[in-house]
Amino acid sequence: MSIETIVQTLLFGALIGSLYGLAALGLSIVFGVLKILNVAHGELIMLGGYGSFWAFNLLGLDPYLSLLIVVPGLFLIGLALHFGLFARVVRFDEEDRIKNSLLIGFGLTLILQTLATHLFTADERSITTSYSTAAWEILGIRLPLVRFSGLIIGIIVVVALRWFLRRTYWGKAIRATAEDWRTAALAGIDIRRTYLVTFALGAALAGLAGMLVTLQGSVSPNIGLQWTLKALIVVVLAGLGSVPGTFLAGVLLGVAESASALAFGGAYRELVGIVIFLIILSIRPQGLFGGSHA
Amino acid sequence: MLNWRTGAILLLVVALIALPQLPFGEKDLLTLLISLFILAALSSSWNILGGFVGHINLGHGAFFGIGSLVTRSLWLDQGWHILAALAVGGVVAAIVALIVGAPALRLRGTYFAIGTLALAEAMRLTVGNVLPRVSRLPGPELRVYDIEPRYYLALVVLALIVGVSVWLSRSRIGLGMMAVREDEEAARSLGVNVFLHSMLAFVLSAFFAGLAGGAFAFFHVGYYPNYTFGPVWTFDAVIVTYVGGVGTVAGPLLGAIFFVLIRDVLAANLVNIHLIIFGILFIAIVLLLPGGFVELLKRRGQRLIPAGASTEH
Amino acid sequence: MFIIENLHVSYGELQVLWGVSLKVPQGSIVALLGSNGAGKTTTLKTAMGMMKPTQGRISFRDQDLTLIPTHKIVNSGLFLVPEWRGTFATLSVLENLELGAFPLRARPFKDKTLEHVFELFPRLHERQSQRAGTLSGGERQMVAIGRALMAKPDMLMLDEPSLGLAPLIVQNTFKLIERLCREEGLTVLVVEQNVNIALGIADYGYILENGAIVGEGTTDNLLADQRIQEAYLGI
Structure with missing residues (x-):
């Protein structure tokens, strides 16, 4: 195995990992603030992917431009889902809240997946643009532009999200609510609206990730579970509370997967994340998700 | 005392046993009933842990998969008798539950759910990697394929799990399990060993899921080895149980009947549309009617039967 | 004027407030006194919209606050510093x-x-x-x-501001509360177990026991009351 192959594989891992990080950001912020686990997060990613696929195929819209539709679109879907479903769960105490949100997400998974199969068929869809195969080459290492853009967009999102959470009133309100919603309410923060905005923000982030997933690979109705699981692994790796930390954990997971593919063959790359996940869970069965968002 | 309810159940059992011998007991009907029995058995097995003890296992499909894998290889490849193969399949699933149970049951609430989800996914991937992704079509077995034994085997597996569920729901152990579900701390203070009760439920649940998987392997002879490990088995079991009535013996059965009926009625023109209907029903039940259909029937029953005329107690 | 009228509150089956009524006039300091579990915190939480009363009315400057979400109550000029700070x-x-x-x-x-x-x-x-x-x-x-x-x-409610603090800090806190009232016109409702120090700055006081007001009066009257001396001041 040449050194180039190793570097190339690890680099690819890091680039894919930036998608894991993006996928996890939305899940993490919703979990951290609302204390609900939306297992249909992967299905929101799937919807985002189809959004940009159809925008490209029907409207001839460049996938990056389609974000202007997909991200607000998923934000609206997020608003509707929270308003119609998850807001009803938030009233419960912590344990019931999380359990019921899990079950609702579960039902939602089923609905969205089946609906997508009916509307879009079970075919794998991908977006092929004029620059799909474009790549830079540095010292014999290929850097495909489309994949590289995932990393760049990821970094932009991390910086923007961090700025939003640290510098704006709404961001501070979200962090305060994550830490202690009772006190946040007493400080005059409208908790319900904070929850609503946060959930929609998580959905919008899922939409963004969905576009990149489709552009770099493909989308089909059943990709959701796999992405929810990836996002969960990253959240468990990173813990809650740090935006850059979550993104970085995603990149690390991607690198770890590639490294294990190099060592044991491609068939086992999916397994390494799950094994890490199970090890962390068994070491720290409780209190995994402490902390608020920053 | 033989009241109308026991009578009706007895009648149903006799009818189900006699069915293959009756003129309208055709292959299509039997096939439909077999898939109903297997789904009902799988859901009932999920219900032992998820309903009685309240631990949501999102990796239940793995035990179904283990049961089907072991049963199939012993029966087809090693030439064992199906009953022996089935029993070993269930036992292996139970042993796996015993091994993973110790770390898994330390997880609380959601962590247990996502932990088991990941565990099942790891098993599915491993089986898919280790075993070739080709399905050996067993020629000789297919040539002599007879639906009747499949029917009876699935019926027996279902009867077994329903029997155990009924016993659990009335026994001290079952009572202890439900105490754990309602309030772990309170259960502990009453002297209930929370871990032991959870573990017993987990192992029983896995054992019967394994049997259901074995019955499936006997029924459905050709498929990829890791097909039965798929998350869809868990999904169906959870949804069927909740729609029917989680934590009750009748719930998973009612849910399964409803599920199979809707699937079959709608399958003619709209494949899988039943999943959307069930998804919506499921969410509605979680939010509005946590007791499921059983709860609904009870409410109606209370309205229909005048006070004091109830046959219970 | 901040007014609580005939407030009844339950936690599920358990009723904890049985018709509590009290008034806090503009620019004054009122103390709500009572032992642990008397229902003081529940009264404040209900005033802030964090619990729903089964009966009764809460109003602030003639504006009805009953059943209004917390953040709107805060925006109307009422603020609670909770027990947990x-x-x-x-x-x-x-x-x-x-x-x-x-x-x-x-x-x-x-x-x-x-x-x-x-x-x-x-x-x-x-x-x-x-x-x-x-x-x-x-x-x-x-x-x-x-x-x-x-x-x-316009009005500040404080739940046990002395809790867990060194005596000197407690003194400073109460001095500050008094100053904010006298110099800046802040209306104050202070809930305390430490009766001595609360009555040290208050104009008027209420005694809450088992979810009901069992006594009230000006600071001087309360301090002179023999029952209160025995029950709370250890005299």
């Missing part, structure tokens, strides 16, 4: 204070009030970029009160 440990001191000005009524005055709070608590000015979780109990109390002032409240 309510500082956000993971946020910096400055961010905690800025969040105090979250209600729309307070935002235009944010910079000016912040200056004022830093004048009152120079210590907070020094530590403004520190995480609130790293502060001492007394400093957290300052953050809690400072954040309350940032909301530009």
Whole structure:
């Protein structure tokens, strides 16, 4: 195995990992603030992917431009889902809240997946643009532009999200609510609206990730579970509370997967994340998700 | 005392046993009933842990998969008798539950759910990697394929799990399990060993899921080895149980009947549309009617039967 | 005038308030006294819309506050410093204070009030970029009160401000509360187990026992009352 192959594989891992990080950001912020686990997060990613696929195929819209539709679109879907479903769960105490949100997400998974199969068929869809195969080459290492853009967009999102959470009133309100919603309410923060905005923000982030997933690979109705699981692994790796930390954990997971593919063959790359996940869970069965968002 | 309810159940059992011998007991009907029995058995097995003890296992499909894998290889490849193969399949699933149970049951609430989800996914991937992704079509077995034994085997597996569920729901152990579900701390203070009760439920649940998987392997002879490990088995079991009535013996059965009926009625023109209907029903039940259909029937029953005329107690 | 009329509150089956009524006139300090579990905290929580009364009415300056969400009550000029102080440990001191000005009524005055709070608590000015979780109990109390002032409240409610603090800090806190009332016209309702110190600054007091008001009066009358001396002052 040449050194180039190793570097190339690890680099690819890091680039894919930036998608894991993006996928996890939305899940993490919703979990951290609302204390609900939306297992249909992967299905929101799937919807985002189809959004940009159809925008490209029907409207001839460049996938990056389609974000202007997909991200607000998923934000609206997020608003509707929270308003119609998850807001009803938030009233419960912590344990019931999380359990019921899990079950609702579960039902939602089923609905969205089946609906997508009916509307879009079970075919794998991908977006092929004029620059799909474009790549830079540095010292014999290929850097495909489309994949590289995932990393760049990821970094932009991390910086923007961090700025939003640290510098704006709404961001501070979200962090305060994550830490202690009772006190946040007493400080005059409208908790319900904070929850609503946060959930929609998580959905919008899922939409963004969905576009990149489709552009770099493909989308089909059943990709959701796999992405929810990836996002969960990253959240468990990173813990809650740090935006850059979550993104970085995603990149690390991607690198770890590639490294294990190099060592044991491609068939086992999916397994390494799950094994890490199970090890962390068994070491720290409780209190995994402490902390608020920053 | 033989009241109308026991009578009706007895009648149903006799009818189900006699069915293959009756003129309208055709292959299509039997096939439909077999898939109903297997789904009902799988859901009932999920219900032992998820309903009685309240631990949501999102990796239940793995035990179904283990049961089907072991049963199939012993029966087809090693030439064992199906009953022996089935029993070993269930036992292996139970042993796996015993091994993973110790770390898994330390997880609380959601962590247990996502932990088991990941565990099942790891098993599915491993089986898919280790075993070739080709399905050996067993020629000789297919040539002599007879639906009747499949029917009876699935019926027996279902009867077994329903029997155990009924016993659990009335026994001290079952009572202890439900105490754990309602309030772990309170259960502990009453002297209930929370871990032991959870573990017993987990192992029983896995054992019967394994049997259901074995019955499936006997029924459905050709498929990829890791097909039965798929998350869809868990999904169906959870949804069927909740729609029917989680934590009750009748719930998973009612849910399964409803599920199979809707699937079959709608399958003619709209494949899988039943999943959307069930998804919506499921969410509605979680939010509005946590007791499921059983709860609904009870409410109606209370309205229909005048006070004091109830046959219970 | 802040008025609670005939307030009944239950936690599920368990009723904890049985027709509590009290009044806090504009610009005065009123103390709500009582032992642990008497229902003091429940009264405040209900006033802030965090619990729903089964019966009764809460109003502030003739505006009905019953069944209004918490953030709107805060925006109408009422502010509660809870028993648990309510500082956000993971946020910096400055961010905690800025969040105090979250209600729309307070935002235009944010910079000016912040200056004022830093004048009152120079210590907070020094530590403004520190995480609130790293502060001492007394400093957290300052953050809690400072954040309350940032909301530009007309009336401040304090739940057990003496809890867990050294005597000197307790004294300073009550001195400050008195000053805010007398010099800046802030209306105050203070809930305390420490009757001595609460009556030291209050104009009027209510005694709450088992979810009902069992006595009330001006500070002097209460201090002279033999039952209260026996029950709460240990005389």
